[in-house]
Amino acid sequence: MNRRLTDGLKAGGRLSFSGIVNILIAVIIFSLIVIFHELGHFLLAKRNGIAVTEFSLGMGPRLISTVKGGTRYSLKLFPIGGSCMMVGEDDDDNSAGSFNNASVWARISVVAAGPIFNFIMAFVCAMIITSVVGYDPASVTAVQEGSAAEAAGLREGDVITEFNGKHISIGRDLSLYQTLHGYQDKAIDMKVKRDGKIIDISFTADSVEKKMLGFTYSSEGPAQIMEIYIDSPMMKAGLQAGDVITGIAGTKISDGQELQTYMEEHPLTGEEITLTVERNGKEREVTAKPQMRTVVSSGFAYNLYREKTGFLGVLKYSAVEVRYWISSTVQSLGLLIKGTFSVNDLSGPVGIVDAIGDSVQEAKSEGSVILGMQMLYWVILLSANLGVMNLLPIPALDGGRLVFLIIEAIRGKEVNRNVEGMIHFAGFVLLMLLMVFVLFNDIKRI
Incomplete structure (x- = not known):
């Protein structure tokens, strides 16, 4: 059975223990990735003589803090992410030790360090996985x-x-x-x-040439959807990877072998076919009409x-x-x-937590080593993803800031700060709107 975060919901909308554990694991993974990202900014800022006012773990009110070397190190209430606050980073402060007072190449190194540290983190985690379980040769x-x-x-x-x-x-x-x-x-x-x-x-x-619905499924154990082909009938009908097929055209299916036998005995025609699938602990029906396609092997x-x-x-x-x-x-x-x-x-935070919850439940039965490897796998995936996304030339992201700094390095003159600030603000608003849209889609899928 494919378990998801929403399977952790009990009657009355309360989260079960497994649901809470899934969320906590996802929060820990997210936090480690963000903290390592901010650590990159922090270390390069210190290396270039830029004053860091605060380096914090978590968000919200401070629980514990100490000041050392002019920097406040804080542990905050909500264990989500972290931050590195530098003098002059978001204002016009040009005093000695401020971000704006540093050379353009120093600022480029500080901004680029966050994504680069995400790649370093991914590499370290990959070394652990490869040391323990190896690699997959393309043989x-x-x-x-x-x-x-x-x-x-x-x-x-x-x-x-x-x-x-x-x-x-x-x-x-x-x-x-x-x-x-x-x-x-x-x-x-x-x-x-x-x-x-x-x-x-x-x-x-x-x-x-053959009629196709456009998906692959597990032949061992439950008939779980492994992959859905782009633009296939079932993809358009709403079938999702991870769904478990429990029936086809009114015939009950208990595992992948039964589904395979049914498909062999009942070749697809041009008529619509209905699959009964289990998703998030609930059964639903998905109907699609097979399409004639050229299958290349x-x-x-x-x-x-x-x-x-x-x-x-x-x-x-x-x-x-x-x-x-x-x-x-x-x-x-x-x-x-x-x-x-x-x-x-x-997928946004809800979708990612959902997917992490899936992998946690599946890895539990394989033992603690496999569970640990699965968590490291997610750190690699999300670290690499965050590193790439942050290097995109989008205002408000590190990549957007790098574009302005590179322009400054080429021109020998900085871009008007008010203009740059407005562009970054517009980019931030658009990113927030995208996040809300993705979050809405996540919730709609539950």
Whole structure:
């Protein structure tokens, strides 16, 4: 069963113990990421002689504070995030030791340090995960007999290093490519490593016309939705990853094997089909009409499981892990800009807490080590995400401030502070409106 934060709600709207634990874990993860971000600003400010009036953990009224070296260090009431307050950061103070009095390159380093520290945090967490459970080599685990891939010379055990011009380091690189791009044409050009040699393999992928609903599901245990294809009938009908199929066309389904058997015995036609799914502890129906699509098959399967590696491998694949999440965020933003995704697909705090709660519940049954790895996994994902988002050239974000500082460095003259202030304020208002919209969407999905 797919458990979510909302499953923690008892009768009367009260949170259960598990719901509270999920929220606390999410708050801790968010706080660690934000604090490390602010620590980057703090350390570089100190390094460049900029006076920091306060460095705080949490928000709200101070519980404990002490002053050392001209900086007040505070622990505040609400354990959410933190802050680094510098003299002259948000006003016209040009006194010695103020942010405005520092050189433009010093200010650039201070502003950029926050996102960079998020990437450093992600790398450290990735090192822990890679040391304990290893990495996922992009090795071919099976080649379909009689497929174009087999005819082209692909063999089980080959390690994929390049796919249609995309460098591949881990199995998830290929998975991300296929999820975001699919097979836009049927031509596949690969490079694989076999017995220490790089081999070029090219072939035209096999294809077949068939009716599709557009999702994949777990074949072991409950028939849980693993992936929904972009613009598929079921995606448009409201099916979500994590939903558990409990019935199809009036027939009860207890697990993935039963669903597979049903689908084999009842091939899809052009008629509408209704799925009964369980979401947040409640059953609902989702109806869609299958579409005729050309299904392209690569003709091979590849590894997504982790295996141990040595010290140098840990360093290498920890960097690869961070690069993967940075790339995932950047490519997803690109698809959002192109219109492939819409703002309705974005998740805010409620959605993220919901997803973290899911992973906590699933990891609990695997033991404390797996639970710890799962939490570190979220730290990597969100740290890389926050780092990328903060570097975007959007007013009010670190990236927006960097744009003005770079302009100043090129011109040798700062941008009018009033103009810059108004632009940042407008950006802040727009970001808050977006946050409210995303939060509303989160709540609407519950």
